[in-house]
Amino acid sequence: xxxxxxxxxxxxxxxxxxxxxxxxxxxxxxxxxxxxxxxxxxxxxxxxxxxxxxxxxxxxxxxxxxxxxxxxxxxxxxxxxxxxxxxxxxxxxxxxxxxxxxxxxxxx
Numbered sequence: 001x002x003x004x005x006x007x008x009x010x011x012x013x014x015x016x017x018x019x020x021x022x023x024x025x026x027x028x029x030x031x032x033x034x035x036x037x038x039x040x041x042x043x044x045x046x047x048x049x050x051x052x053x054x055x056x057x058x059x060x061x062x063x064x065x066x067x068x069x070x071x072x073x074x075x076x077x078x079x080x081x082x083x084x085x086x087x088x089x090x091x092x093x094x095x096x097x098x099x100x101x102x103x104x105x106x107x108x
Contacts, residue, residue, distance in 0.1 A: 002082045002105035006094050013100045020104050031065040031081060031103045033074050035095050071096060081105040 005016045013032055020030055069077060074095050078088040081103050091101045 002103050004083065004087070004091065004104075005102045006091065007100050007102065008098075010100070013102060016102050020102075025104050025106075028065065029104055029106055031067065031077070031105070033067050033069050033077060033091075033095055033101045033103065034099075035069060035071075035074070036098060037068055069095065074101070078103060 003020070007013050007016055017027075017030055017032075021027070067073075067077065071092050074092045075088050078091055078101070079085065082105055083091065083103065095101055
C-alpha cells in the first residue's frame with residue numbers, strides 16, 4: 001500500500017520528499033501530483049529539478065516524478081500507484097483545491 005501525504009506548499013513538499021528519502025525510498029518511487037503549473041514550477045525549484053515547459057500530465061523532470069494533472073488524470077495515476085478508488089477521489093479533490101499530493105509507491 002502506498003504512503004500518501006497532502007501538503008499545501010512547495011517547501012512542505014520538499015520536506016516530505018527529504019523525509020521519504022531518509023526512510024530509504026528512491027526518487028523514482030516518489031510522485032508529486034498537482035493541478036497548477038505555478039506550483040509545479042515552485043516544486044521544480046524546491047526539489048532542485050530542471051524546470052521544463054508544462055502541459056497537462058507532463059513530468060517536469062523524470063527523476064523527480066512531478067506531475068501536473070487534471071482531475072481524471074490524477075485519478076488514473078493514483079489508481080495505477082495502488083491507491084483505492086475512494087482514497088483517489090478524496091485526494092483528487094485536494095488536488096483540485098490546490099494541494100500537492102505526494103505518493104510513495106514501490107511499483108513492481
